[in-house]
Amino acid sequence: MSDILEKILATKKAEVEAGRQARPLAQLEREARAAPPPRGFERALRARIAAGHSAVIAEFKRASPSRGVLGASLDPAEVARSYERHGASCLSVLTDSIYFSGSPADLIAARAACALPVLRKDFVVDPWQVHEARAMGADCILLIVGAVDPPALRELERLARSLGMDVLVECHDGDQLEVALGLETSLIGVNNRDLRTFAVRLETTLDLLPRIPAARLLVTESGIASPEHVRRLSEAGVRAYLVGSAFVETGDPGPALSRLFSGPKGGG
Ligand SMILES: O=P(O)(O)OC[C@@H](O)[C@@H](O)c1c[nH]c2ccccc12
16 A cells, blocks of 8 residues: 555554564563653643633644644644633644654644643654653554554553553544454543545544544544634534644734634634
């Protein structure tokens, strides 16, 4: 297969093998023990929603394979503080370097600059990366159903939770949603972007929403770019949003967050 997800996963597996040589598991475990304790990621989202607002996971993203360069020179600490001031509940930081121009250093800098819980946004395919996530201070990891088989997903989830992190499990269609619901985590991400074609459809979220039990929290991901998008999703009952491009491409991400979520159910 030659789609972009397959390509990213092949690169990622090679990267993990190299990482394992440079930083063996025992070393990562020591680093993880010395890392700052996890901040409750799900707790922050639920608290904001309980207060009657939408909860926004604001993403630090320099570039992407689908959109090219979005904000190469952005400073992660400044952006993190600005997102926090403008009402974000949590941060998401891309740590993949080859396809997204991100890095663990971006996550570390962003997290140190604010009090928000931080999602490590990467393609996690191996337990080594879960330890690595905690070692860099991550409070939550992303697991992508389309990237790993269900037994491996369960193993990665258990490990993340044993290290005190939350898990956002990402799906893109009904079959993947069934797999996601088979995990323990209540954070169900629905990616509106097809990682194989880059096509974005907000209907992905609207179609899957009725199939998500009330105890789970749907996080709509990708392609949310206008107050009209937020209004449509909010009217359908969506309360949690993961947004990157629409914020960073303005060059001033925090105020862009305020503008996107300024309605009655706004993030602030
Ligand atoms: O920049 P957008 O369209 O607002 O999307 C943010 C986020 O959903 C997107 O970055 C994303 C969702 N799932 C991913 C998996 C890997 C890398 C990136 C992603």
